[in-house]
Amino acid sequence: MTEPSAGSLRVNGATLHFEVRGRGPLLLLVPGGTGGTASFDAIADHLATEYTVAAYDPRGMSRSALDDPEAEQRVAEHADDALRVLDLLSPGEPARVFGSSSGAIAAVHLLTARPDRVVHLVAHEPPLVEVLPDAAEHRALIARVGETFRTQGLMPAMSVFAAGLKKDSDSDSAGPQAEVELPPQAAARAERTMADLPYFVGRIVPSFMSYAPDVHRLQALSDRLTLACGQDSRGELPYRPAEFLAERLGTELVHFPGGHTGLTTHPAEFGEALLKTLAAGTAG
Template identity: 35%
Template sequence: MTTSSPTTQVPTVTRTVGEGEDLITYDVRGDLADATPARPVLVMFGSPMDAGGFGPLAARFTDRPVVTYDPRGTGRNPKGTTPVTPEQHAEDLHRVITALEAGPVDLMGSSGGAVNALALAAAHPEDVRRVVAHEPPTAMGLPDQDVLLDACADLAATYASSGQGPAMAKFMALVMHDGPLPDDWLARPAPDPAAFGLPTEDDGDRTQALFRNGPACNALAVDPARLGPLGDRVVIAVGVESGDTMAARGGRQVARTLGLAVTDFPSHHGGFLGDEFGQHGDPDGFAARLHAVLDR
C-alpha cells in the first residue's frame, strides 16, 4: 500500500509491508531512483521509538533518499502483547529493505534500533553498505552483565504484574545510572513512579513496545565471526555526553568485541533529537557527524 503526503522540503511517501501483526509502516523521503552507490538510501530508526523521532535528523539529509519506519508494535503498526526479539526486528527491516528495491542501504540505528541493526547486518550482510549502531544497550560482555540482565528481566516482570508506571520508573532509574550496577541493585527499594511524573495506577494495557522488546534486546550477543568480516562497514557510535550509562557502556563493549574503535558522536543517547520529546540533543552536530561517517 502507498500513500503520498507533501512536506515543506522533500516529498514523503508512506508505505507498508506485511499484514496483521506483521504489518510494518515506513516512510520514504525523496526519490529512491536518486540513490547512488556512493550515497545509497539511508534507513534511520530506533526501537521502540517510532519514525516520529527521526524527523529532525531525516530533514538534514537531502543528498539522498531517507527511509524511517515504525518498528513492530509501535506507531502506526498494530499493537500486540507477545515478546519481540532483535532477530524478528531484523527480519522486518530486511522486508522493508527488500521492498525498496534500491540495493544495499546505509543504516543508522539508535538504542534498541542499534541492536536490531547489528542483528540485521549479521543475518543479511548483503542488505547493507554501512551500519552505524548508536549506543546499543546490550549487557553482554560487561562486568555486571548478570546483574544487568536480571534488572532487565525484572522490568518485564514488573510490567506484566503492575503495568507501565512502576516498570517505567525502574527503567528510568536503570538507564540513568552511571557506571556498573551494584550487586544489590534489585534488593534496593523500587523507585516511586510519581517521582518521574508517571502514573501509579495500572491501566491494564500490556502493549508497551519497550517492555515487549526486553530483555531480549539487552541480551543480544554480538558474534565477531559474522560481523567481523564487514570491517569498517560497521561503526559503533557513542555520545560524548553519555558517560557510563548502560547504552554507552554497551556500545563500547560491542566495539571491543568486534575489535573496533568507538566513534564519538555529539551529545547523548538522544543526540539526534530536537525538542519533540523534552530531551533536546544536538541534531545539527549529530547530522554533520553522521554525514562524515557515511561519506568517508
C-alpha cells in the first residue's frame, strides 16, 4: 500500500485530517459510519492509478478533532467540510465525489448546495429515510436508538439500530453481524471504530437520518448523480432510499459488490466497480 501524504485543514469548529495519493483529476472520498480515511485504505491505491484520491476523517471522528466535543452535528456543516477540502485540493476545478452511508448524505447535500464543484457524485447507500413513504417508522426507530443509548448504553443501542436496518425477515436478529469475516486490515481498525461509536450513535445518526434532501433539486442534477447499493443489501433499510430515489429520478440504480460495507468486505471488486461507474458517469 502506498503511503499517502497527510495534512490538516482548519474549518468552522474543527480541524480535519485528510490524506492524498495518486495523480490526475481529484476524486474525493467521503466516509460513512466510524470508518474515516482508513475505510478506503484497501481501494485507494487502485483508484489512485487514475485519480488524485483524497479522503478525510469527518469532524469529530478519529483524527479530526472538534473544538467543542459537545457541539451538535449538522449535515450542511459536514457538507461544507467536504467543500473546503475540495477548495483546498482542487481550487477552481470541479471534482468527482464518492460518498458512503452517512458520508453519502453529506455528499448529496454538497451536490445540491454547490453543483458547480461536483463533476459527478456516486452515493452508495445513503440512508435518506425521510424520502420513504414509511419515514415515520424510521423516525421512531431513531428515537428508540437514542432512548436506549441514554438509558442502557452503547451496545444495547447498537443492537436496536442494527435490528432496524435488517430485512424484515431478519428482524429477530440479535444485533450487528458481519457479512463475512473481515480481512486483517479491517479487524485492526476495531479499536478506533469502538472509540468513535458513542459520537456516531449519539450525534451523527439522529442528525443525518432526519435529513430530508431537496428531491426537486436532485431531479435537476440527476445527470451528475449515480445512486448505488450493495448487491447483497436488497431489502435492508440503507438500500431502500437509494432504490426509491433512483426510481423517482428516473435513473439507473447501480449495484456494487457486497452489502452496505462492501468497500471493506470486497475491496478489489468494489474499487473496480467504482472506477467503471465514475467513467460511465462522466463520459462525454
